[in-house]
Amino acid sequence: MANPLSPDVLVDPVLLTRALVDIESVSRNEKVIADCVEEVLRQAPHLHTERHGHTVMARTDLGRKRRIVLAGHLDTVPLNNNFPSTVVDDLIYGCGTSDMKSGVALALHLAATLPDPCYDITYLFYEAEEIEAKYNGLNLVSQAHPGWLAADFAVLLEPTYGVVEAGCQGTLRAQIRTTGRRAHTARSWRGVNAIHAAGEVLRRLEDYRPRTVTIDGCTYREGLNAVRIAGGVAGNVVPDECTVEVNLRFAPDRTEKQALEHVHEVFEGYDVEQTDSAPGALPGLAAAPAREFLAAVGAEPAAKLGWTDVARFAAMGVPALNYGPGDPLLAHAPDEHVEIGKIRDGAATLHRWLAPR
Ligand SMILES: [Zn+2]
Numbered sequence: 001m002a003n004p005l006s007p008d009v010l011v012d013p014v015l016l017t018r019a020l021v022d023i024e025s026v027s028r029n030e031k032v033i034a035d036c037v038e039e040v041l042r043q044a045p046h047l048h049t050e051r052h053g054h055t056v057m058a059r060t061d062l063g064r065k066r067r068i069v070l071a072g073h074l075d076t077v078p079l080n081n082n083f084p085s086t087v088v089d090d091l092i093y094g095c096g097t098s099d100m101k102s103g104v105a106l107a108l109h110l111a112a113t114l115p116d117p118c119y120d121i122t123y124l125f126y127e128a129e130e131i132e133a134k135y136n137g138l139n140l141v142s143q144a145h146p147g148w149l150a151a152d153f154a155v156l157l158e159p160t161y162g163v164v165e166a167g168c169q170g171t172l173r174a175q176i177r178t179t180g181r182r183a184h185t186a187r188s189w190r191g192v193n194a195i196h197a198a199g200e201v202l203r204r205l206e207d208y209r210p211r212t213v214t215i216d217g218c219t220y221r222e223g224l225n226a227v228r229i230a231g232g233v234a235g236n237v238v239p240d241e242c243t244v245e246v247n248l249r250f251a252p253d254r255t256e257k258q259a260l261e262h263v264h265e266v267f268e269g270y271d272v273e274q275t276d277s278a279p280g281a282l283p284g285l286a287a288a289p290a291r292e293f294l295a296a297v298g299a300e301p302a303a304k305l306g307w308t309d310v311a312r313f314a315a316m317g318v319p320a321l322n323y324g325p326g327d328p329l330l331a332h333a334p335d336e337h338v339e340i341g342k343i344r345d346g347a348a349t350l351h352r353w354l355a356p357r
Pocket of ligand 1: 073099100129158159
């Protein structure tokens with residue numbers, strides 16, 4: 001099969017978006033798209049290309065003072081009667097158009113057409129972002145080839161509708177347990193009801209006033225919510241245990257440890273067990289490449305409230321942000337689409353930022 005990512009397609013990020021969408025790559029099925037991308041990158045004499053699983057890394061080695069990363073995942077969520085792509089007026093419809101093959105197209109277009117950028121650039125096209133972290137290509141590479149992620153600054157081309165979304169909030173889940181004493185409900189004075197005791201836990205959640213934190217001009221809004229409650233033994237038994245599962249979304253000025261301490265404070269006097277957590281990422285907009293990028297975009301940055309792979313870069317000391325042409329509200333939707341104008345704007349912005357000086 002001829003590679004659909006031909007030279008005339010690579011020069012046009014709109015054609016390239018369609019060509020990438022039309023290579024099916026639902027998570028765990030990224031071999032073909034990774035083969036096509038790898039072949040394109042290996043043909044570029046200004047790039048050094050390597051591969052790990054279905055993750056492809058290509059970089060310039062021009063001896064520039066600074067290095068940046070442009071990264072995007074190759075996989076999509078499962079198809080939903082939206083394959084292959086279709087075009088209606090100014091919109092490209094199809095699985096992955098917004099999340100995030102239009103973003104991948106920008107990076108691949110730059111890799112193929114910009115031999116002498118003002119920074120050295122590492123391009124990362126990785127597998128399995130849409131499924132569990134143990135398959136995530138960026139996660140695997142951070143363990144197998146941490147050097148591939150080394151940089152002064154990273155841009156993830158996830159859908160943000162052309163706005164810079166900086167940093168990301170952390171997330172922590174914990175179980176708050178109340179205990180009591182079982183008894184027959186006919187003689188309930190002999191027992192202690194653990195579900196009733198959970199009332200105080202819920203009251204504390206209701207009274208909780210989450211913080212709003214502004215860092216580098218980005219406003220993060222925290223939240224602490226009960227997401228599940230479990231308790232009860234039988235229809236005639238006073239229950240002796242109840243658990244309330246809570247989820248804290250925390251601003252990136254707190255570490256995971258501080259976030260857990262905060263949950264312990266809120267639920268002082270209760271048994272708190274952490275079940276899951278992931279760190280946030282500071283926006284890191286003070287770094288020189290980030291400031292120049294913001295100038296090229298020409299719009300105010302916003303805070304990223306959800307958790308994204310930027311945190312993997314932050315964990316390695318690399319400031320990172322999200323910027324892509326897709327609309328995040330359309331990600332994973334059956335009518336997923338991307339505006340052709342946003343793709344062209346994104347390509348122009350990246351060229352402005354990275355053009356040789
Ligand atoms: Zn995505």
